[in-house]
Amino acid sequence: MVENRPFGNALAHFILIAGVIVIVFPVYMAFVASTWDAATIANGKLGLVPGPHLVENYTRILFEGTGGTTRAHVATMLLNSTISAVIIAVGKIAISLISAYAIVYFRFPFRMAAFWLIFLTLMFPVEVRIYPTYKIVADLGLLDTYTGLSVPLIASATATLLFRQFFMTVPDELLEAAKIDAAGPIRFFKDVLLPLSRTNIAALFVILFIYGWNQYLWPLLITTRDDMQTIVIGIKKIVAVQDALTEWQLAMATAVLAMLPPVLVVVLMQKLFVKGLVETEK
Amino acid sequence: MASVLLDQVVKTYPGGFTAVKGVSFAVPDGGFCVLVGPSGCGKSTLLRMIAGLEAISDGAVSIGDRVVNKVEPMDRDIAMVFQNYALYPHMSVYDNMAYGLRNLKTPEPEILARVGEAAKILELNDEMLKRKPRQLSGGQRQRVAMGRAIVRKPAVFLFDEPLSNLDAKLRVQMRIEIRKLQRRLKTTSIYVTHDQLEAMTLADMLVVMNAGRVEQVGAPLELYERPASVFVAGFLGSPPMNFLDGVIEKPGLVRLSDGGELAYDHAHFGPPLGAEVKAGVRPERVTFARDGAGLPFTLELVEELGLGQLAHGRLAGADFTVALPAAHNAPSGEAQHLAIPLDAVHLFDRKTGARL
Structure with missing residues (x-):
């Protein structure tokens, strides 16, 4: 539909730009705050222009750490967060793909029971099963490990359901053609289903990476060592200092750094992500 | 090359519905057999049983001299062309045709030769071989689907209403091409359609089915001129x-x-x-x-x-x-x-x- 409505366009742009400002302004302020020294922020003299301490603040937070309750530097935290978020995202996708494949394409006893069991777990978020999960992880000696950080968050009903729905839309004839083309179950999965699920996988990866990155409660419970902390917890610990001024410029620098990897993932996978949400390639 | 023999073949679904009620006929080696009948008469089910995509409830299907009731589709030495083509959407045309051969561990030079040969028969040029199925027209996709069957050099071709998604003009053209192709390759073929005109023109041997049973088997003209029942008489001819x-x-x-x-x-x-x-x-x-x-x-x-x-x-x-x-x-x-x-x-x- 091609329409020429100058007023309508201007209004739409105004609303959208206003929305962008509302979202971007706090982020910008966090960035500005991260470029001044502690005294300026504490005295409430923070303006709208970045200050002279950018390099100093970021080097300090990345490689030296703060005098707060955590002594780990942010580079380690970033690494921890990245590793666990990637394991969570990849693990969830791998498990969901396989379980959805089993549920959709194989006839085995209690198939529907298995499906409903998976479905039921949707109703128990991490918070609800946190005590038993913690007990198991602790008994297995997985506290303060990447395994402990990621594995309990991997089993995922949402992703399984999503792939199940997608697999059910794949025409049966493709499976039959593959059967006649001498492709066994594993070949069919690898050569046909996986490539067809490409965009879905990308979309899920973005969502799950951010889900893993933003985990707070679970990492808080099972990490005790500073060098196993994730960045989301790091921010909290940098803010909470005892008997001293919070070094807000460092907290803000950490927040800005914590935002970058998810943004990077979204930007890099944007094309596939949007495709996965709107397009069905069949 | 092989003949296909059906002996009292029955298909009963778990719900108790019997789709095919004891069908027997024999397709000679190199023959073109067309199964025709109204929707729901069991013709597609029968074809899928020959292909091995549906289990056979009773009776026997033989390809060549071998009873294939328990044989996997890939081991039956058949190739099938589906109604909606069933091309792998993410593979190029070349890969679509080569996929079955690769799975059978055919050496790559031979795959290249066979796909090239099939492409020549079907008039698919090199540029088309590189495309994805979705960039092809309906008729071209149909050709690719047939190419995928040809490269396998199977004993039997199975066609499941392959022309019903094409427009009328293309349908007539492809019908003629399928017939020429079968004459040339002399491969035993079984073809399912609900279109009596397609059936009459393609078949050496026509099997008219109704409600899970065979009404009459014979040469098209024989069935046209001496229909064995009111059903056959009313079904053939327009x-x-x-x-x-x-x-x-x-x-x-x-x-x-x-x-x-x-x-x-x-x-x-x-x-x-x-x-x-x-x-x-x-x-x-x-x-x-x-x-x-x-x-x-x-x-x-x-x-x-x-x-x-x-x-x-x-x-x-x-x-x-x-x-x-x-x-x-x-x-x-x-x-x-x-x-x-x-x-x-x-x-x-x-x-x-x-x-x-």
Whole structure:
């Protein structure tokens, strides 16, 4: 539909730009705050222009750490967060793909029971099963490990359901053609289903990476060592200092750094992500 | 190369529905067999049982000399062309055709040669081989689907309504190409369709199915000229055969329900006197009688086909169609008389539908 409505366009742009400002302004302020020294922020003299301490603040937070309750530097935290978020995202996708494949394409006893069991777990978020999960992880000696950080968050009903729905839309004839083309179950999965699920996988990866990155409660419970902390917890610990001024410029620098990897993932996978949400390639 | 033999094949679904009720026929080596029938008659199910995509509930399917009831589809030495083509959407045309061969561990140079050969037969150029299926037109996709079957050099080709997604013009063209291709490759083929015209033109051997059973097996013309039942008679031919109810009054004469007299060849039909029959007459065997003799016919509508004309009306209380060649002009005026030659009349039992 091609329409020429100058007023309508201007209004739409105004609303959208206003929305962008509302979202971007706090982020910008966090960035500005991260470029001044502690005294300026504490005295409430923070303006709208970045200050002279950018390099100093970021080097300090990345490689030296703060005098707060955590002594780990942010580079380690970033690494921890990245590793666990990637394991969570990849693990969830791998498990969901396989379980959805089993549920959709194989006839085995209690198939529907298995499906409903998976479905039921949707109703128990991490918070609800946190005590038993913690007990198991602790008994297995997985506290303060990447395994402990990621594995309990991997089993995922949402992703399984999503792939199940997608697999059910794949025409049966493709499976039959593959059967006649001498492709066994594993070949069919690898050569046909996986490539067809490409965009879905990308979309899920973005969502799950951010889900893993933003985990707070679970990492808080099972990490005790500073060098196993994730960045989301790091921010909290940098803010909470005892008997001293919070070094807000460092907290803000950490927040800005914590935002970058998810943004990077979204930007890099944007094309596939949007495709996965709107397009069905069949 | 192989013959296909079906022996009392039955398909019963878990719910208890029997889709195929004991079907037997044999397709000779190199033959082109067409399974035809209305939707739901079990023809596709039967084909899928031959392919190994459906389990066989009872009876036996043999390909070559081997009973294949328990053999996996990939080991049956068959290739199948699906109604919606079932091309792998993410693979190039070349990869689509090569996929089966790669799975069979065929050496790459041979794959290249075989795909090249198939592409040449089907007139797919190199540029097309690099494309994805979605960038092809319906007819081209159909060719690729056939190419995928050809490269396998199977003993049997199976076609499941391969032309029904194409437009009418392309359907005729592809029909001819399939026939030429089969003549050239001499591969045993089994083809399922609900289109009687496609069936008539393609088949060496026609199997008409109805409600899970075989109605008649034979050469297309044989079935057309000597249909074994009312069903076959009505199914083959377009426009379909006309049917008139009547009673046998004396050898060679049917008394129609409105009192009219229809003569038949009693050398070919031997129904008992007084039998209630359905008399079948093909529209193209009837002509208008100019001199007022023959059966009274009420003309209602004339359809111009270009190739000829169809005159629709009523005869002896039933709908009746007359097909006229192009040179003839349909007479005007409602009240007409029709001349029906002796040998154009088929007689069927009114209750069982069987040829008498």
